[in-house]
Amino acid sequence: MRFFPIRSMILTLILLITVNGAPICAQSPTDVATHKIDDAVLASQFRKTVAPLLKKFCIDCHGADHAESGIRIDVLDDSLPDRHLRLWMGIRKQIAELAMPPEDETQPTPQQREQLLQWIDQALHVARTRPTENHGSVRRLTVSQYRNTLRDLLGLEEDLTDVLPPDAVSKDGFTNNSQAMVLSPLQVEAYFSIAEQALDRCIVDPDSRPAIQTFRVDLGRNINPEPFPEKLILGANNHLLPNADFIVSQPVPSKTFDFHPSQMRTKYRFHEGYQGNATVRGWRDYDSIYHAVFACMRGKKGYPKGNAYETVPGGLLLRPAIPSAELFGTESTYGPHANFKISVRELPTHGNFRITVRAAKYNDGLLLDRGQEAKLKANADAVTVQNPTEPQIAEIVSAGIYQVSVHVDSVEDAPEPKKPRPLLIQLGDREFSGSLQQPAFLVVRLPAGPLKVHVQDGGPTPVTTVALTRLPETANLADRFLTFERRQPRVGVHIGLRRDCGSTLSQVEMPQTVASSQLSDFIFRGDINNFASPDVQKDNDNYLAGIREIGVRSEYTDGRDMPRLLIRSVEFEGPYYETWPPKTHHSIFIESDHNHESEEYARDVIGSFAERAFRRPVTAAELTSLLDVWRDSLTATGDFRQSIRDALVVVLTSPQFLFLIEHSHTPEPEDLSDDELASKLSYFLWNTRPDDRLLSLAAKGQLRESLAAETKRLIEDPRFEQFAAEFTSQWLSLDKLDVVESDRDLYPRLTRETKRELRREPVRYLQHLIRNNLPAHNLVQSDFLLANEVVAAYYDMADRTENGFEFVRLPHDNPSLGGLLTQAGILAGLSDGRESNPVKRGAWLARRIIAEPPADPPPNVPALDEDTTALSLRERLERHRNQKGCVKCHEGIDPWGVPFEQFDAGGRLKNLPVDATSTLPDGTKVSDLQELRHYLASDRIDQVAFSFLKHLASYAVGDTLTYNEVEMLRARGLQLKSRGYRMQDMVRLVVESELFLKK
């Protein structure tokens, strides 16, 4: 007997890829006769027809003797137990596609094939719709659920979960699938060490005095009357502020408890130091806070308009920090262009910190580009100031918006100055600097009354006059200025560490809007260990080693003109405690009437902690065994807190905490208990533990009756964003964008910052659809985007929003935008970073959007033989499709992907016209993505809605759905059609289905 490697490979493959409940080659049940099929009839048909055919055509090769490809057909009978279903599906596919028997073997007649197929379809239908036994369920918390739960349970911000191996990803893309989950000793060890560390962080000695570090940097030109006399240096590309322009102090915070203000170390001894970029050696002693705290700018110099930064008497002015490509040898790797940071040798080793930035929006003027100016007739309010290089006083008659024109001697002769010259003009106590390219320099609002006018410039020919001309309210420029003036800079704080290459700064909370020109405090909090630490050795002798950085920026969205951010001071406090002992301690050592060293108190503490950790009342046996641990430990250590901590380590490593458990008592479906329901609901819609309200409803047995209301409450709660981020990322494979390396020459706009916002777009969008209960057609086609300035600018719609980083609804009438399928973060992720990829995009659409998953590529796919780079995409796809072993699946993939060809690997519409016509697997022709989206939103909306529903349900229950469950959803989902498949309706459908409520 000959061996057919390719065929057997495919067959094996088919057996591997068929997913439980999502058969790739199964008929939908509507194709099967809907009348009740009798088991006895099937059995007799098998005996009479099927078995003889199998024997005749299959068993020679696939019997006990040969078992080609490991497949034995002789063991099959009419009972179709679950373990045989995949094999039957594979056989069906081989027969249907005429792939088996091999072409040089005796072939069955078409009628015989048909007989076999009919019987298999019916038998599969019967088998799949067999009721399955229920066994409750046991699911481990995913890494993100564990992280969130630990944070919410302990009130500990520090993320200790980095050591956990990442969760396995299920076929549907989900990490919470209990079938894909594994547990290893490594993971268990990590649970122990995380539990110990976390509790050690939370529990303190109440009688001790905590050490608190504070320091403050005040900024402003010549603010320091006694500037540090030595020259400071911080290595390549650090532009230190002049020593006179900042003051470092260590204010003592006011606290309601006794503490120990920790003075920063100022005496250092270093061996390796720097001159410019060169290392110099030799021991030297340092003794000043100014060798421990520095104020500097980093990144590329040069700004498109005006200076990136400058100190004025009132503080430090910053323009938005323009993102950089950050590639060595290509563009600055020091973070965004010209970003301000405070470099510091010492920060606390643990705990929360609080950074207070005192800042204001600068009462700024709009610098004009060449060619932008108002052509003005002289009017009554125009004031001309002669000889402005000496301070002059101008009398402004009426307050208003003024164009400031600066005239240089030569200008009158040659209207175009030879090259732009740097210029600083002082108007009152405000300062404006930029490059003078034409007389019209600035638009600014001026108050009435006397105004100091002073120009400082180093140009070759002196400035002779400054003309201040009031703009009529109708002038376009006045309008532009008003828009400019309304804009608000956003202050962001970042923490990282100094490197010779690359910026490690990560954002501390979201940027905050600075709306007022009055100074106010902006507070940023975080846990110090969630940011890069320098890991420097204790006896370090290098001047630049171990330096940490606190970046403070005016955050950039898309380069629109906006008033500068004025920073007056930055103050750090850490560890930051509201109370002592901190609330992390109090939440464990609760208030109780019992003596604080007694067994009764231990019982209170451990019992209440275990109840919160287990998300249900603790059983007497559980409490007894935890108290045994406590008693044991107390005997061994003699330390009450330590022994409590040991008992709590056991709580945090017990399966009751680490697993979501649904106890089942019989094989019949049973109702979830209220406790189980509370957890299931909150891990579904919040990705974290149930809150007190859910638990107390469960305890009172009222959760079921308030299920609809609670579902709504959970969706409206901020924690729902954790669901949105988790579910959307996994359903839509957003992690692809994290790993794709976009070619920055081809896609310079895809900076790290832009990618981050584009990745947020689908998450925010889905969240919006669900919260507002919008119809499902919005998934593929919609007349609005959810975008912030960064995202809107990426779609060339920057002028539609002034909302900074906030995602808002933006109506649009661009037919090539709207819905998930045109979102740049998704499309860029489904590329190789250089070229768009119709196969990836097609497979993604088939799997995720319409739930028609193609088979996985077979292992060891041979490369295409010849060089195909000269061929067109269409030709290449065809060449690919004609390859043996590829054609069947690619017929179900490529047609979905071709219409996406209008979009490049950066996720934007290509400039050149593209042939995006495609004949879909069902024969429908579409000319481009727009038509495809329309087709999906109308003719195929059932399928789009079903796909969402199916993915949602699978995520909700943390399991792969069975055939019956899928069919139940398919049928039940149709009931939502009349209302347009509204998104929150679908969430409710899942929550209220037996799929969710039964175990």
Next chain:
Amino acid sequence: MPNPPRLDRRAFIRGTAGATLALPVLEAMGQEVAGQIPRRFCALYTANGMSLPKPENEITDWSWFPTTEGSDFEFGASTMPLQPFRQHLSFLGGLYHPSGPKADPHTCSDMWLTGAPLHDPGRDVYNSVGLDQIVALHTRQYCRQPSLVLSIDAGVGFLSRTGTISYNLEGKPVPAENNPRRIFDRLFRADRASLESQRQQLRRRIKLVDAVLESARSLSNRLGQSDRDRMDQYMTSLNEVESRLIASEKWVDVPLKAQDHSHLNLDATPEGEPHEYYRNMFDLIALAFDADITRSVAFMLNREDGMGISDTFPLKLGLSRTHHQLSHAGDRDGQLDFARYDLFLSQQLSYFFSRLQQYRDVSGSVLDNSIVLYGSGASTTHYPKNLPTLIAGGANMGLRHGTYWRNGETRMSNMFLSILRSIGVEADSFADSTGSLSNSIFTIT
């Protein structure tokens, strides 16, 4: 992965409750450990690349890479001291980290064992886990110390000019040790007090694991059959953790293998004679392997970018410039001196190999049961491709030597994956690997 030692926990607990230790437990452990080949890994890093002289300087025989590929290769002048080990080593060409050319070239030592994309920072962790720490993770249950991390300079240096090549699971640098006496004391002379506190800690941890096991067991009894299977996975892991803890706890009392330490000069320091220092460091590694104290070693011989004391070693040896300066040399004299420094390093390496070969294991020599990786993160200065790489030993792990292997450009991570699999770590991937190295010196890929 080989089975962990199977120990009777109860027997152990009874044993410690009384005055005597449960001896059968020790014997059982001895048998288990003795029954397997100890699989070890040692990474040796040299900074600033190797000498690959320019053709116009006409000293091509001083090229670190052999001039012919395959088994006919000939040693160049700078690697000649390695000739006696021809059948125990191979040169590997064309290796590189795809992340290398994208990052600041001075960070090539940070990336050498990790392959991390250091050009894309801003994450809260700088690096990713290194090969030696993955090996340590899988071998630590068989030995006293998971890993030994050594460097010419103690500590970690500072990020982007790190003084260690080892990074832990969290991507944080593992501090290195550089003082022979301190290393010796820690490895061979642990004091009673620290042993006792170590033991106390382990015992406490064992009790907690035990309590969790109890709680899991009673919970499991109430579960349905299919869910009990899932819970079993957890309990199996817990059991495994517990038996590892017990094994570690037992090591505290297992006497060290009797060894001759008389050849050591523990007063050697980096400030003294370079060869004396390296000789003693290599002696310590060889002794640690022989006594099975650890199975994973990383040793940074010198540092990038003129950092640290090793930069001056060439001067001490009578060569014309510092290590970093020599690596930048383009003139004939400078390139020749750079190659002579390679020669010096080859001599040290040859000494190390001879030590490893002298010590006998259960099966073969220590060298046969150790994979020694020697190389640099750059070929010539700051050129992070075609990384000079030499692998020695590991005959009992399927390595077939005596060749200069090269197959176009190959990812280091693919080679690392082959090392892991040879050591018995069933990893699917390592860093940015795309597969393992087939048709190479590895027969287990």
